[in-house]
Each structure stands twice: as structure tokens, then as C-alpha cells.
Amino acid sequence: MKTTLFLILAIIAFGCNTNQRQAGSSEKSDYYTEKYRPQFHFSPEANWMNDPNGMVFYDGEYHLFYQHYPDSTVWGPMHWGHAVSKDLVHWEHMPIALYPDSLGMIFSGSAVVDWKNTSGFGTTGNPPLVSVYTIHNMEQEQAGQNDFQSQGIAYSIDKGRTWEKYEHNPVLPNQGIRDFRDPKVLWHENSQKWIMVLAVQDHIEFYSSPNLKDWTFTGNFGKELGAHGGVWECPDLFQLEVEGSGE
Numbered sequence: 001m002k003t004t005l006f007l008i009l010a011i012i013a014f015g016c017n018t019n020q021r022q023a024g025s026s027e028k029s030d031y032y033t034e035k036y037r038p039q040f041h042f043s044p045e046a047n048w049m050n051d052p053n054g055m056v057f058y059d060g061e062y063h064l065f066y067q068h069y070p071d072s073t074v075w076g077p078m079h080w081g082h083a084v085s086k087d088l089v090h091w092e093h094m095p096i097a098l099y100p101d102s103l104g105m106i107f108s109g110s111a112v113v114d115w116k117n118t119s120g121f122g123t124t125g126n127p128p129l130v131s132v133y134t135i136h137n138m139e140q141e142q143a144g145q146n147d148f149q150s151q152g153i154a155y156s157i158d159k160g161r162t163w164e165k166y167e168h169n170p171v172l173p174n175q176g177i178r179d180f181r182d183p184k185v186l187w188h189e190n191s192q193k194w195i196m197v198l199a200v201q202d203h204i205e206f207y208s209s210p211n212l213k214d215w216t217f218t219g220n221f222g223k224e225l226g227a228h229g230g231v232w233e234c235p236d237l238f239q240l241e242v243e244g245s246g247e
Contacts, residue, residue, distance in 0.1 A: 017218070023056070025211060032090070040089075042064065042066075042083065042091055044066070044068055044081055044093070045093050046070070047068075047069060047070055047071065047072055047075065048068065048069035048070075048072060048073055048075055048150075048177070049066050049067060049068050049069075050066070050195045051065040051066065051067045051108045051234065052064060052065070052066045052073070053065040053066055053080060053108050053109055053110065053111070053129050053131075053133070054080070054109060054111030055068065055111070055172075056111040056112060056113060056129065057108070057113075058129060058160070058176050059159055061084045061085065061086060061159070062084065062085045062086070062088055062091075063082065063083075063084055063111065063129070063160050064082070064083045064084070064085070064091070065080045065081065065082050065097055065098075065111060065131065066081045066082075066083075067079075067080070067081075067107070067108060068080065068096065069118050070096065074206060076138070077100045077105050077107050077138075078100065078105040078106050078107055079096050079097075079098060079099050079100065079106055080096065080097045080098035080106050080131070080133065081096055081097070082088075082094040082095065082096065082097040084160070085134060092128060094160070094161070095161075095165050096212060097131070097154075097156075097160070097163050098131065098133065098154055098163055098165070098224065100183075101165065102151045103135045103137065103150075103152065103169060103170065104135040104136045104137035104138065104140075104148070105135070105136045105137075106133050106134075106135070106136075107133060107134035107135070107149070107181055107182070108133065108134060108181065108182045108233075108234055109131060109132045109134055109151075109182065109183050109185075109190035110131070110132055110184045110185050111130065111131040111132070111135030111185075111210075112129070112130050112132070112186070112187065112194075113127055113128075113129055113130075113131060114127050114128050114129075114130050114155075114187055114212065115127050115187075117195070118211045118212060119153075119155065119211050119212045119213060120211070121155040121157065121189065122157045123233030126157055128155045128157050128204070129155065129156045129157075129159070129160050130153055130154070130155045130212055131153065131154045131155070131163070132151060132152075132153050132171075132183045132185045132196070133151070133152055133153075133154070133183070134149055134150070134151060134152075134174060134180075134181040134182060134183065135149065135150050135151065135152045135169065135170055136148060136149055136150075136181070137149075137150075143167065146174075146176045146177060146178045147173075147174040147175070147176050147177070147180075148174070149174055149178075149179070149180045149181045150169075150170035150172060150173050150174045150180070150213075151170055151171055151172035151183050151196075151198070152165065152166065152170045152171060153165075153166045153169065153171050153212055153213070154166060168213070168214065169215050170198070171212070171215060172198075172207065172215045173212070177200055177201065178201065179200065179201045179231045180199075180200055180201075181198070181199055181231075181233075182198065182199045182233055182234045182235065183196050183197070183198050184196070184197040184198075184234075184235055184236050184237060185197075185212070186237060188208075188237075191208070192210070193208045193209060193210055193211055193238065194207070194208065194209045194210070194211075195207070195208055195218075196208070196215060197235045197236065198235070199231055199232045199234065199235050200220070200231075200232075201231060201232075202222070202223075202227075202228040202230065202231065202232060203220055203221060203222035203223045203228075203232060204220060204221045204222050204232055204235050205217065205219070205220045206218045206219045206220065206221070
């Protein structure tokens, strides 16, 4: 009798556990059909997001990073959230890629595949993904300092699943400029260098690097052009063909 009763209880417990696992799986698969969930535009699992950051394609996957505060529906200490997709429509949520640290919050930036392993973080056979982001130190800002934003990097050698911050961050310190942020980085084949486009108050500055670690100022754009009523946030740089010129 005791043996029979034990078997019955074991079967009931196993059934409940199976149902719980199935319910959890159902919740995970229902992200894009749950009530009020946007069906086309990406949204996090929960709580705050703003700027998309560091869209990059590697080994059959699109990686999307984004400004994220996982603990509230209002803005707070910024992290980099992370998701991957094979078609830019259906997204798989990944663990948070970058957390705030002693240097500051993780503000907007970009990500690249370091195919030539110029950074030395990976190998030519396993090139690293490298994120370039703004470090925002709220304590320095609240203390009235102007150099509270600088640029840091982090890297992944497992297809973006885990990230390691560079031990010598920041790679581009601030010389006392209040708005100094949102690095967009790309590889320039002709010069064999990385180019950074950076929002600096109401204009853009350009920097170059052979390895994503050491940056040199190369010029600026916009000081005498365009609107100057605010910060030129989140700049981009890409090639366009000059119509009718073949160039």
C-alpha cells in the first residue's frame, strides 16, 4: 500500500513539474503574441529601453544592442540589452551584454567585427566582436565636472554570448567637454584604420585607430554648418555614390 501511494505521489509531482516547464516554455514563445506586445518593432522582455546600439551581423546572426534599464519602466542606470535574429523580424532575447561599472553607465555606441584581429582580443580564425560605447559617470556630472563622458570598449570571442570590458578603459578620455558621446566606428580599408565618428556638443569629431585601443584626433565637421541649438547625437558615417560620377 505504501509503495502504491508513493508511486501515485511521484506521478502527480512529475506531472506538475512537467506542466510548470511547459508553462515556462509557453511564456517564452509567446513574447510576440501576448496582449499589447508590438508585433513588428522590437521591444525588450520588460521595462525601459531607448536607443538601439551596435547593430552588427556575424556568422548568420544580426546582433541588436540597446539602451536598457532592466529594473524599472523609467530611465535609470543604463545597460546594453542584447538580442539576436536571423531575419530582423523574429528576435531571441539574450542576457544583458554590458552592465554599469565603477567607471560609469553604459551609454550609446556601436559594434564591429574585428575581422583582422587588429585588437588582439581574438584570433584571425575567431575574430572578436568589439563594442565601442560611451562611459557616463553620473557622480562626476553631479559634481559639476565637464569630463564625465569618455569612450570605452568591450569584446566577445564567443559570438556575442559573453562580453569582457577592456582593462585599460577608457580608450578615449575626455579633455573637459561636456557632451562627448555616441561613438560610431567603422573600418576604412584604404587607410587600414578604424574611424570613429563622435558627437561633440554641436558638431562631429573624427578619430582614427589601428587597433580600436589607441585613438588619434583627425578632424571635425559642422562647426560652421547646420543647426547648433543642441547636441548632434548618435552620428553615422557611410559611403554614398555621387550621382552621375561613378565615384
